[in-house]
Amino acid sequence: MSFSTGVPVGPCDLSVVVPAFNEGRNIETLAERLVPVLDDLATSWEIIFVDDGSHDDTLTRIKALAAWDRRVRAVSFSRNFGKEIAIAAGLDHAGGRAVVLMDADLQHPPEVIREFVAKWREGHAVVYGQRIDRAGDGVVRRKLTQGFYRLFAAAGETPLPPGAGDFRLMDRKAVDALRSMGERARFSKGLYAWIGFKSVGVPFEVADRAEGVSKFSFRKLFSFAFDGITSFSTVPLKLWTYVGVTISFFSILSALFFLTRTFVEGVDVPGYASLIVSVMFFSGIQLISLGVLGEYIGRIFAEVKRRPLYIVGESIGFGEAGAEIARPVLVRRPA
Numbered sequence: 001m002s003f004s005t006g007v008p009v010g011p012c013d014l015s016v017v018v019p020a021f022n023e024g025r026n027i028e029t030l031a032e033r034l035v036p037v038l039d040d041l042a043t044s045w046e047i048i049f050v051d052d053g054s055h056d057d058t059l060t061r062i063k064a065l066a067a068w069d070r071r072v073r074a075v076s077f078s079r080n081f082g083k084e085i086a087i088a089a090g091l092d093h094a095g096g097r098a099v100v101l102m103d104a105d106l107q108h109p110p111e112v113i114r115e116f117v118a119k120w121r122e123g124h125a126v127v128y129g130q131r132i133d134r135a136g137d138g139v140v141r142r143k144l145t146q147g148f149y150r151l152f153a154a155a156g157e158t159p160l161p162p163g164a165g166d167f168r169l170m171d172r173k174a175v176d177a178l179r180s181m182g183e184r185a186r187f188s189k190g191l192y193a194w195i196g197f198k199s200v201g202v203p204f205e206v207a208d209r210a211e212g213v214s215k216f217s218f219r220k221l222f223s224f225a226f227d228g229i230t231s232f233s234t235v236p237l238k239l240w241t242y243v244g245v246t247i248s249f250f251s252i253l254s255a256l257f258f259l260t261r262t263f264v265e266g267v268d269v270p271g272y273a274s275l276i277v278s279v280m281f282f283s284g285i286q287l288i289s290l291g292v293l294g295e296y297i298g299r300i301f302a303e304v305k306r307r308p309l310y311i312v313g314e315s316i317g318f319g320e321a322g323a324e325i326a327r328p329v330l331v332r333r334p335a
């Protein structure tokens with residue numbers, strides 16, 4: 001793997017990575033609550049904001065904060081790449097012996113990091129926050145989320161710990177393991193589970209979003225769910241073999257049935273309705289299976305193009321390496 005920038009500034013005890021997309025109004029409040037916690041916990045720490053192509057004043061506010069405290073650094077994307085990629089960029093730039101991931105909207109209470117660090121010092125390489133309740137989420141979204149996790153458990157080979165999300169602490173070795181995975185379709189929850197390591201959950205209550213609205217529309221969540229299933233399971237591909245075999249079996253049975261009946265009762269009036277229905281049924285099945293193939297091929301195409309995962313427009317607080325380069329820089333190429 002080669003890195004043109006994205007080199008961590010230097011080792012420190014604790015890095016906090018915060019992806020932020022249009023979170024201007026939350027940046028200062030977050031820093032106000034986070035800094036005292038970090039001061040207590042570590043002699044050297046850094047907060048790395050990843051500005052995911054925000055349209056509001058997120059970057060300006062981060063810059064103001066960075067000017068005031070040099071331990072605040074930032075990477076700003078050239079456009080919106082999505083939270084999963086923002087997390088990957090944050091991990092690339094973090095220099096801490098442990099890295100905490102958290103949202104910018106204060107739904108992840110900074111105080112919980114104290115428990116994360118305590119568990120890490122006890123020797124756990126991964127400490128994840130376990131949501132106690134998602135009451136703020138609305139019934140439909142909660143049911144759909146539940147359904148997705150069931151489906152993922154049934155289809156995938158990688159079980160996900162219940163309630164675990166992106167709010168977590170990871171030891172350097174877990175961070176390096178994650179960084180070694182160069183996939184485009186990054187379903188972090190699956191990747192976290194896949195790398196293994198000694199892990200422990202810390203229950204926490206999800207707070208209400210401080211300011212602004214959730215950045216995840218249903219459409220985004222659906223495509224996210226699809227990425228999750230397709231990058232961790234090939235069951236949707238293999239399923240069609242079984243469907244095909246079952247249907248062929250029944251068609252042979254019915255062929256035998258009709259043949260026998262023709263011999264016994266002679267030719268009767270053909271039924272157009274059943275004909276049309278079965279034709280439609282089978283073309284439907286074929287189109288679905290083609291669609292599933294297409295989804296996978298599309299993802300293979302995206303992977304083989306080997307584009308960089310993200311483009312950095314600007315980096316703040318990373319010293320010479322970041323300041324030197326005025327043009328967009330390709331930060332990461334998969335090995």
Ligand code: UDP
Pocket residue numbers: 018019020021022023052080081082083086102103104105107209213214215216
């Ligand atoms: N986020 C991001 N890029 C996106 C969408 C979201 O970096 O395209 C960030 C967002 O700023 C926040 C975190 O990801 O810090 C979680 O997003 P949000 O609170 O909207 O999601 P929810 O809590 O509703 O799942």
Ligand code: MG
Pocket residue numbers: 103105107209214
């Ligand atoms: Mg949120």
